[in-house]
Amino acid sequence: MTSNSVPVHARIESLDWENQFFAVNSGILRFEDDAPLLTPPLLAAFTRVQAKIATQQTLLLDGLQQLGFKLVEGEVDLALKVGTQHAPSSLQLATDADIPVLRDLAAKIFTQSRFRAPWYQPADSGNFYAQWVENAVLGTFDHECLILKNGDVIQGFVSMRQLNEREARIGLLAGRGVGAELMDTARLWCQQRGLQTLRVATQTSNTAALRRYIQSGANIESTAFWLYR
Numbered sequence: 001m002t003s004n005s006v007p008v009h010a011r012i013e014s015l016d017w018e019n020q021f022f023a024v025n026s027g028i029l030r031f032e033d034d035a036p037l038l039t040p041p042l043l044a045a046f047t048r049v050q051a052k053i054a055t056q057q058t059l060l061l062d063g064l065q066q067l068g069f070k071l072v073e074g075e076v077d078l079a080l081k082v083g084t085q086h087a088p089s090s091l092q093l094a095t096d097a098d099i100p101v102l103r104d105l106a107a108k109i110f111t112q113s114r115f116r117a118p119w120y121q122p123a124d125s126g127n128f129y130a131q132w133v134e135n136a137v138l139g140t141f142d143h144e145c146l147i148l149k150n151g152d153v154i155q156g157f158v159s160m161r162q163l164n165e166r167e168a169r170i171g172l173l174a175g176r177g178v179g180a181e182l183m184d185t186a187r188l189w190c191q192q193r194g195l196q197t198l199r200v201a202t203q204t205s206n207t208a209a210l211r212r213y214i215q216s217g218a219n220i221e222s223t224a225f226w227l228y229r
């Protein structure tokens with residue numbers, strides 16, 4: 001380290017689910033005051049180390065870049081008050097029979113991702129979102145997957161996770177031209193559970209999604225950078 005370098009204190013947590021899924025050896029930084037000083041030898045124990053920092057943490061940004069971290073993507077976190085207004089009268093839950101179509105849709109439609117090349121293999125990102133939506137239908141990651149259909153054709157889907165007795169988070173949401181209906185569907189899902197806050201995150205580059213969430217009543221809560229080394 002040079003004399004004007006910024007010290008970074010963090011421990012590295014192994015990303016077990018990701019390591020198994022992507023067949024990599026990756027970890028993520030957990031910033032804690034009593035964590036050791038991060039050094040190149042500590043980082044070298046992993047082939048990939050991720051860091052997510054709030055965009056206002058500019059000193060930390062400098063310190064991470066001095067350690068060789070590179071900017072990969074930005075993330076915007078939003079939240080909306082669920083309220084009481086009603087849009088759809090019923091919800092349609094995806095079933096096991098919908099999984100092949102949903103997997104195919106998810107693999108193709110999420111074009112912006114931090115699981116992108118050259119950090120990950122070109123097909124990794126599509127496979128990841130396909131697995132995510134399948135796990136939502138099965139209730140093994142997100143809790144449920146709601147779909148919008150026109151006849152037999154799935155037009156869009158939104159996966160939902162209840163975080164606690166007050167809040168839920170959208171996992172994945174997709175459907176060109178039906179974003180507003182999907183947001184109403186997500187809102188109704190929250191109303192039916194008596195939840196007050198619906199959270200959602202997207203990539204900073206995803207202006208269509210950002211516009212949709214804001215038009216549907218969400219406000220920006222925080223912004224973050226993803227860096228990898």
Ligand SMILES: CC(=O)SCCNC(=O)CCNC(=O)[C@H](O)C(C)(C)COP(=O)(O)OP(=O)(O)OC[C@H]1O[C@@H](n2cnc3c(N)ncnc32)[C@H](O)[C@@H]1OP(=O)(O)O
Binds near residue numbers: 110173178180208
């Ligand atoms: C929680 C999360 O999952 S975040 C990720 C959100 N999902 C995605 O990005 C999947 C791809 N996008 C979509 O499914 C939808 O565009 C949504 C859900 C983001 C927004 O849906 P809607 O509000 O109905 O907006 P719509 O799909 O009409 O898009 C708005 C405009 O952005 C354009 N647009 C949307 N996505 C993209 C894209 N990836 N690249 C370029 N243009 C795009 C549309 O063509 C449209 O342009 P137009 O108004 O000139 O026709």
Ligand SMILES: Cc1cn([C@H]2C[C@H](O)[C@@H](COP(=O)(O)OP(=O)(O)O[C@H]3O[C@H](C)[C@H](N)[C@H](O)[C@H]3O)O2)c(=O)[nH]c1=O
Binds near residue numbers: 114128141170171203
């Ligand atoms: C399917 C699945 C995933 N996980 C793990 C794997 C990862 O460590 C996390 C998910 O990470 P996240 O930071 O949420 O991933 P993304 O950056 O791709 O997600 C953002 O963009 C998406 C398009 C979407 N908008 C999402 O809401 C955003 O957060 O979970 C796991 O442990 N088990 C699983 O089954």
